[in-house]
Amino acid sequence: MPERKQLVAGNWKMNGARADGIALAREIAEWAKEPHACELLVCPPATLLVAVGEALGGEALTGGDVRLGGQDCHAAASGAFTGSISAEMLRDAGCSHVIVGHSERRHGCGESDADIRAKALAAWRAGLIAIVCVGETLVEREAQIALAVVAGQLAGSVPDGATADRLIIAYEPVWAIGTGLTPTKRDIAEMHKAIRGHIPAGTRILYGGSVNPKNAAGILALPEVDGALVGGASLKAEDFWAIARACT
């Protein structure tokens, strides 16, 4: 079974002008010179990918210490899709990873499991690692159907032929994203254990949703938690680094 080295990924979302992104990337690259037990990934807005890749030392694709990822991609390689970006374009911009199916795309942009599945396939076609996000809403958690909802999302959005070296799952309860709320450690552990039963052995499962320097160590120490997908706290290099340092 492949080793599941923890991964701390920063999802910058729609934040940052060029100067901000470059400054943040430089700070992270500086911190990353210190010893750390995890892999690091930053996912800036598409407009900043090339500049951030350069600020990270231009090694993102060649296995440099801080890798570069996109926040979404289109399923097609090219064509008449105004405003969209293909997985091939992300690869060309220096990315090694792409997030697909983030809840802000599922719920904010109406993306279905089938859409996300097609995007994951596109990621693989382009040679990228697909980070497939899943997670229940608060209504679903309260109705005690969270496990079933996530199982359904996995069945619908993880393509056949998945392997641990090109798939990462991010469990992000919708109600925990950007709210300061997190599930109990018991609920996180239960969900990660359940997810493990649906994916190839050795696939990493990240937790995402209000991870911060204070709660990171507790979450990252849970069994089956192979890292974190970090939104708000990834916009401050110091906080992002504190989370990375909490990895074991």
Ligand code: PGA
């Ligand atoms: P948050 O976002 O850390 O700000 O809750 C996580 C995410 O949306 O990936």
